[in-house]
Amino acid sequence: xxxxxxxxxxxxxxxxxxxxxxxxxxxxxxxxxxxxxxxxxxxxxxxxxxxxxxxxxxxxxxxxxxxxxxxxxxxxxxxxxxxxxxxxxxxxxxxxxxxxxxxxxxxxxxxxxxxxxxxxxxxxxxxxxxxxxxxxxxxxxxxxxxxxxxxxxxxxxxxxxxxxxxxxxxxxxxxxxxxxxxxxxxxxxxxxxxxxxxxxxxxxxxxxxxxxxxxxxxxxxxxxxxxxxxxxxxxxxxxxxxxxxxxxxxxxxxxxxxxxxxxxxxxxxxxxxxxxxxxxxxxxxxxxxxxxxxxxxxxxxxxxxxxxxxxxxxxxxxxxxxxxxxxxxxxxxxxxxxxxxxxxxxxxxxxxxxxxxxxxxxxxxxxxxxxxxxxxxxxxxxxxxxxxxxxxxxxxxxxxxxxxxxxxxxxxxxxxxxxxxxxxxxxxxxxxxxxxxxxxxxx
Amino acid sequence: xxxxxxxxxxxxxxxxxxxxxxxxxxxxxxxxxxxxxxxxxxxxxxxxxxxxxxxxxxxxxxxxxxxxxxxxxxxxxxxxxxxxxxxxxxxxxxxxxxxxxxxxxxxxxxxxxxxxxxxxxxxxxxxxxxxxxxxxxxxxxxxxxxxxxxxxxxxxxxxxxxxxxxxxxxxxxxxxxxxxxxxxxxxxxxxxxxxxxxxxxxxxxxxxxxxxxxxxxxxxxxxxxxxxxxxxxxxxxxxxxxxxxxxxxxxxxxxxxxxxxxxxxxxxxxxxxxxxxxxxxxxxxxxxxxxxxxxxxxxxxxxxxxxxxxxxxxxxxxxxxxxxxxxxx
Ligand code: SF4
Ligand code: SF4
Numbered sequence: 001x002x003x004x005x006x007x008x009x010x011x012x013x014x015x016x017x018x019x020x021x022x023x024x025x026x027x028x029x030x031x032x033x034x035x036x037x038x039x040x041x042x043x044x045x046x047x048x049x050x051x052x053x054x055x056x057x058x059x060x061x062x063x064x065x066x067x068x069x070x071x072x073x074x075x076x077x078x079x080x081x082x083x084x085x086x087x088x089x090x091x092x093x094x095x096x097x098x099x100x101x102x103x104x105x106x107x108x109x110x111x112x113x114x115x116x117x118x119x120x121x122x123x124x125x126x127x128x129x130x131x132x133x134x135x136x137x138x139x140x141x142x143x144x145x146x147x148x149x150x151x152x153x154x155x156x157x158x159x160x161x162x163x164x165x166x167x168x169x170x171x172x173x174x175x176x177x178x179x180x181x182x183x184x185x186x187x188x189x190x191x192x193x194x195x196x197x198x199x200x201x202x203x204x205x206x207x208x209x210x211x212x213x214x215x216x217x218x219x220x221x222x223x224x225x226x227x228x229x230x231x232x233x234x235x236x237x238x239x240x241x242x243x244x245x246x247x248x249x250x251x252x253x254x255x256x257x258x259x260x261x262x263x264x265x266x267x268x269x270x271x272x273x274x275x276x277x278x279x280x281x282x283x284x285x286x287x288x289x290x291x292x293x294x295x296x297x298x299x300x301x302x303x304x305x306x307x308x309x310x311x312x313x314x315x316x317x318x319x320x321x322x323x324x325x326x327x328x329x330x331x332x333x334x335x336x337x338x339x340x341x342x343x344x345x346x347x348x349x350x351x352x353x354x355x356x357x358x359x360x361x362x363x364x365x366x367x368x369x370x371x372x373x374x375x376x377x378x379x380x381x382x383x384x385x386x387x388x389x390x391x392x393x394x395x396x397x398x399x400x401x402x403x404x405x406x407x408x409x410x411x412x413x414x415x416x417x418x419x420x421x422x423x424x425x426x427x428x429x430x431x432x433x434x435x436x437x438x439x440x441x442x443x
Numbered sequence: 444x445x446x447x448x449x450x451x452x453x454x455x456x457x458x459x460x461x462x463x464x465x466x467x468x469x470x471x472x473x474x475x476x477x478x479x480x481x482x483x484x485x486x487x488x489x490x491x492x493x494x495x496x497x498x499x500x501x502x503x504x505x506x507x508x509x510x511x512x513x514x515x516x517x518x519x520x521x522x523x524x525x526x527x528x529x530x531x532x533x534x535x536x537x538x539x540x541x542x543x544x545x546x547x548x549x550x551x552x553x554x555x556x557x558x559x560x561x562x563x564x565x566x567x568x569x570x571x572x573x574x575x576x577x578x579x580x581x582x583x584x585x586x587x588x589x590x591x592x593x594x595x596x597x598x599x600x601x602x603x604x605x606x607x608x609x610x611x612x613x614x615x616x617x618x619x620x621x622x623x624x625x626x627x628x629x630x631x632x633x634x635x636x637x638x639x640x641x642x643x644x645x646x647x648x649x650x651x652x653x654x655x656x657x658x659x660x661x662x663x664x665x666x667x668x669x670x671x672x673x674x675x676x677x678x679x680x681x682x683x684x685x686x687x688x689x690x691x692x693x694x695x696x697x698x699x700x701x702x703x704x705x706x707x708x709x710x711x712x713x714x715x716x717x718x719x720x721x722x723x724x725x726x727x728x729x730x731x732x733x734x735x736x737x738x739x740x741x742x743x744x745x746x747x748x749x750x751x752x753x754x755x756x757x758x759x760x761x762x763x764x765x766x767x768x769x770x771x772x
Binding site for chain 2: 007010012013090169241245251252253254256324325326327328330332333334335336337338339341353355359360361362363366367368369370371372373375376378379380381382383385403406409411412414415416418419420422424425428
């Protein structure tokens with residue numbers, strides 16, 4: 001029996017149609033739009049201004065708050081503006097806009113493909129470099145990596161968990177990375193283990209990627225402290241708390257972080273970025289993005305500079321197919337549908353999924369028939385129908401009492417609801433409102 | 444192109460289940476029992492079923508359209524289910540106009556007055572049945588005997604009536620069971636179906652067939668039917684063990700009357716039963732115990748409807764007490 005989590009879960013169609021497309025590097029955009037809200041927490045603060053010349057990899061924005069991240073230039077050229085640009089939510093946010101000129105990197109970056117597996121940096125140095133390189137969780141949640149690695153004094157990290165689950169349908173960027181950059185990932189894992197001072201690491205992969213599991217196993221034979229674990233295919237297997245439960249049967253208490261149960265979780269892509277930062281001196285200026293969809297001519301996995309407009313990526317796969325109705329940034333379960341294809345790739349962009357019109361439409365909504373399917377599939381053990389009702393009636397106390405804040409927005413409830421209730425929409429409203437109430441109470 | 448894109452919240456994909464599909468599968472699951480009732484009770488059964496189902500659909504349509512002024516959703520199939528179930532719960536000799544009044548009450552009062560599908564606290568078919576039992580006590584408890592086939596082409600069935608098995612048991616309470624047993628049908632007959640009773644109850648086998656279909660399609664889970672049947676069986680079994688001259692074999696209770704129909708099709712009504720699995724088991728056990736309690740000591744020979752109705756009333760409380768286990772607490 002493969003390991004899995006205990007409560008709820010669903011199994012949507014996998015649709016990993018881009019899985020056999022090797023990662024393809026695409027050239028830097030002529031104009032890069034670099035958003036300042038690429039990480040969870042406080043937005044980064046620009047340190048360049050209009051007219052400045054920048055090189056690739058140069059620091060252009062600082063994370064000043066505790067939970068924030070640095071941002072580096074993905075292209076060389078001139079800062080055209082520090083202005084606003086549309087992000088995935090459809091709102092305009094602060095952005096640094098750079099016109100590309102030439103291809104000039106900052107000094108000291110090792111651009112060769114040669115594997116550098118010798119770890120010389122100390123624990124402190126590794127942490128410092130990760131922070132300075134602007135690495136955030138690349139799975140989509142974009143929590144700054146260095147913050148996760150700062151274990152509070154009274155806690156102890158026992159396990160590093162590397163999330164290679166990629167349970168979202170369609171997405172294959174982590175999968176391709178595991179197949180093509182396994183050696184680098186292993187070094188990244190060792191770096192993170194050193195930074196955390198943990199004796200064990202587990203790389204978790206869903207069982208629908210047998211070749212990735214096999215490959216990672218082969219690459220780690222000489223590292224007994226790194227374990228590869230195949231997990232049952234069940235969404236949301238890659239959600240942090242579910243993943244920890246699946247692997248270790250430990251439950252992260254409500255409202256707490258994984259370190260509470262001795263774990264730190266980092267995504268596969270993040271691990272690779274850590275390798276590049278520490279061993280190659282290369283800050284986070286690019287990432288792997290899956291661009292796919294059932295009607296897409298050439299479903300692909302690209303290595304893309306941050307700041308590249310989504311429209312450019314879509315051109316690369318043969319343009320928007322006839323009759324498309326929706327473009328999703330991220331996976332279909334948790335991604336955001338884009339209103340504007342000028343939205344740039346950010347650190348958290350794991351994929352772009354294009355749906356045709358039929359797939360884009362939401363089904364008709366019926367009354368809740370109290371069938372309890374939503375509670376059956378909720379991996380957090382919540383009662384989505386009840387929370388959603390509470391939100392519709394502005395009953396914030398009921399929403400809070402029934403743990404609306406525990407919702408991880410995985411979408412399983414809405415996915416399974418036969419009445420097609422807009423449960424997650426409501427839960428998000430509930431979380432925002434109740435979160436605000438809780439904060440006000442504290443102040 | 445760009446402003447033609449749909450923007451909506453996640454998730455962007457949806458499972459393949461919807462209300463309509465669920466309801467029509469329940470209708471499908473009711474077909475074996477319906478056909479058996481047509482076979483045994485002939486034209487009158489067909490007539491009552493047609494009246495009940497059409498009545499349910501029409502009443503719901505009219506109320507939605509003219510009273511509530513909403514878009515009628517009769518196509519979802521839930522009114523058809525109520526119509527079928529209510530017809531299943533009456534004797535074949537029931538006058539057609541009583542059927543019509545009953546179904547009007549079921550849909551109009553028990554369902555639509557609360558706001559329609561999903562909002563009703565009581566199972567409409569059960570509410571309708573109890574309303575009819577109270578309003579037309581004699582007609583609702585006069586049972587034509589089933590015979591093979593189409594023996595009741597004439598609608599005056601006087602010469603053919605007889606008490607149901609449960610009725611016999613109730614009438615002769617106090618007598619030694621063994622003297623009554625001779626008058627009761629054997630279990631095999633009860634299982635296959637040839638006994639007095641309401642239209643849809645005569646064949647346990649047909650109902651189980653439909654129930655298995657629902658279980659197999661995951662429209663219902665085992666929790667309510669199994670806990671209902673098992674608790675009724677165990678409770679009746681304890682009584683039987685205590686005194687088998689007073690209390691009948693528990694097997695009889697399982698096969699008699701509306702227990703099967705209630706357990707698979709009425710108690711499992713999603714709208715009026717608890718949400719959590721533990722809650723559903725509590726609900727099922729409550730139904731089972733109350734059924735036997737009413738059958739053995741109550742005023743009515745049959746207890747299934749009352750039992751479910753009472754448990755429906757407890758559903759909100761059960762929902763409060765038995766929540767799903769939450770993560771990390
Ligand atoms: S799944 Fe939908 S219909 Fe069923 S209880 Fe939840 S919200 Fe209601
Ligand atoms: S979105 Fe929230 S409420 Fe819905 S299933 Fe996921 S965790 Fe549960």
